[in-house]
Amino acid sequence: MISLSSNYPVLADQQTVFKPITDRHCATYNEWxxxxxxxxxxxxxxxxxxxxxxxxxxxxxxxxxxxxxxxxxxxxxxxxxxxxxxxxxxxxxxxxxxxxxxxxxxxxxxxxxxxxxxxxxxxxxxxxxxxxxxxxxxxxxxxxxxxxxxxxxxxxxxxxxxxxxxxxxxxxxxxxxxxxxxxxxxxxxxxxxxxxxxxxxxxxxxxxxxxxxxxxxxxxxxxxxxxxxxxxxxxxxxxxxxxxxxxxGELEKLITRKRIEGKSRQLKTREVLSGYEVYGHENGFHCWLKLPGGVTAAVLYASLLKEGVEVMPGTIFAAPGVGAGEYIRIAMGAERDMNRVIQGLEIIKKQLG
Missing domain, CATH: 3.40.640.10 (Type I PLP-dependent aspartate aminotransferase-like (Major domain))
Known part of the structure; x- marks a missing residue:
């Protein structure tokens, strides 16, 4: 399953970034x-x-x-x-x-x-x-x-x-x-x-x-x-x-890299979904896609699951009384490999017709 639903941005090499921090931190065990x-x-x-x-x-x-x-x-x-x-x-x-x-x-x-x-x-x-x-x-x-x-x-x-x-x-x-x-x-x-x-x-x-x-x-x-x-x-x-x-300063450095990665993923997502209404922050790891007429979030969500792609239907973000059947949220943070994200986006595009 290609996960385009969960959105915790993790860099591909983040374990390497974390290792020196965790190694130092283990020395503080007496405080626990x-x-x-x-x-x-x-x-x-x-x-x-x-x-x-x-x-x-x-x-x-x-x-x-x-x-x-x-x-x-x-x-x-x-x-x-x-x-x-x-x-x-x-x-x-x-x-x-x-x-x-x-x-x-x-x-x-x-x-x-x-x-x-x-x-x-x-x-x-x-x-x-x-x-x-x-x-x-x-x-x-x-x-x-x-x-x-x-x-x-x-x-x-x-x-x-x-x-x-x-x-x-x-x-x-x-x-x-x-x-x-x-x-x-x-x-x-x-x-x-x-x-x-x-x-x-x-x-x-x-x-x-x-x-x-x-x-x-x-x-x-x-x-x-x-x-x-x-x-x-x-x-x-x-x-x-x-x-x-x-x-x-390690958190600031990590965040800077995440902003760069987010911008890259946002641009690539918009490239794949060119021609559709895509909203999102320029550095964001998620976007809000307005579906074309005749396509509903519930039907698209179900058909994408059958194709091995999970997104979030817009209805779960809607306040009471607000309709959101014409939107889905696509998250690009759960898959560390952007190639898998692109593969999922291509399947979405195909389903949109």
């Missing part, structure tokens, strides 16, 4: 035998604060918390802000697993129209007058699945609306590392209402279980409680590994 603070070690939080503050205002380490994954960080944010059972605004096309998390927490999702700059302020304002929206969840820097990057001006517009209606904004930055010059995140732009989640599973590797949470100061006690309830404490094995990779 004691329970650490639920929010994470102060040194790891300091490094994390510096890392996520690179483009824009500095975030203090007292606003930083360590989680074991992006999913845990999202759940902690929702529970700490008491958003279970409430209404949350999302992009009309958004992260599929967030839709699942919301269902588990009895959260009503309100899909808001988007354009090439992301969520429309007019759509959020209208939704906020019609529903008691308590929060906003967005992926503003390389949206999954569309690849859109929200410019600074649009972010400031959404902050004004959120502040007017007493809402928080959860900024999920799963793919922002691939952007060469990302705008400031919402925790930087609005410290009173902005949350920011940065997972290391894609910048580093899928099995590196670390995510950073930046949050407004007033939620500190609730966040620590939810971290304790969902994981006891973060893994020093992984958090110190990440801190070492950041401090040595």
């Amino acid at each position: 035998f004691t329970i650490k603070p639920a929010a994470g070690n102060p040194e790891d939080r300091r490094v994390a604060a510096g890392w996520i503050s690179r483009s824009g205002p500095a975030i203090g380490e007292d606003r930083i918390y360590m989680a074991i994954s992006g999913h845990q960080a999202i759940i902690v944010a929702l529970l700490a802000a008491s958003l279970q059972g409430t209404a949350i605004a999302v992009d009309e096309f958004t992260y599929s697993n967030f839709l699942t998390i919301a269902r588990l927490l009895n959260i009503q999702l309100i899909g808001c129209k988007t354009d090439e700059k992301g969520m429309l302020p007019s759509a959020l304002a209208a939704a906020s007058t019609q529903h008691n929206i308590r929060g906003i969840y967005i992926m503003p820097t390389i949206n999954n699945p569309t690849g859109v990057v929200m410019p600074l001006e649009r972010r400031l517009e959404l902050i004004d609306i959120a502040r007017k209606h007493g809402q928080i904004i959860i900024d999920d930055d799963a793919y922002g590392f691939l952007d060469d010059n990302p705008p400031a995140n919402f925790a930087q732009l609005a410290p009173d209402l902005g949350w920011y989640i940065y997972s290391l599973s894609k910048p580093l590797a899928p099995d590196v279980k670390v995510a950073f949470i930046a949050a407004p100061e007033q939620y500190r006690e609730q966040i620590i409680m939810m971290l304790k309830l969902t994981s006891s404490n973060p893994s020093t094995f992984f958090t110190s590994f990440v801190s070492a990779a950041i401090s040595s």
Whole structure:
């Protein structure tokens, strides 16, 4: 099966890059035998604060918390802000697993129209007058699945609306590392209402279980409680590994290479699918394909599986009430060999007729 569904960008020679980091890290085994603070070690939080503050205002380490994954960080944010059972605004096309998390927490999702700059302020304002929206969840820097990057001006517009209606904004930055010059995140732009989640599973590797949470100061006690309830404490094995990779400059070098590889894969994908409407970030490892008339995502998905190719139908990214039967998401990160990706793309093209 050619996997064009999962999207964890891994370079072909990444084991070689990792070996010196892991060899050094094993010498810290004496630190692995004691329970650490639920929010994470102060040194790891300091490094994390510096890392996520690179483009824009500095975030203090007292606003930083360590989680074991992006999913845990999202759940902690929702529970700490008491958003279970409430209404949350999302992009009309958004992260599929967030839709699942919301269902588990009895959260009503309100899909808001988007354009090439992301969520429309007019759509959020209208939704906020019609529903008691308590929060906003967005992926503003390389949206999954569309690849859109929200410019600074649009972010400031959404902050004004959120502040007017007493809402928080959860900024999920799963793919922002691939952007060469990302705008400031919402925790930087609005410290009173902005949350920011940065997972290391894609910048580093899928099995590196670390995510950073930046949050407004007033939620500190609730966040620590939810971290304790969902994981006891973060893994020093992984958090110190990440801190070492950041401090040595090795993470930055790896990300630079991933951006280059992403740009190459995005270009080759568009070459194969020339003539079709393909959306995606220039360095992105996924793209959003609009299907030609008469082709539905459900039928195409099923026929591609029979041909040995797995993609993601657009319907799994659609907010409630939003139709997405005319889209599929194609991910180019799971297959290390780009030739296999191209083989899968050729099969897609053939199926499209």
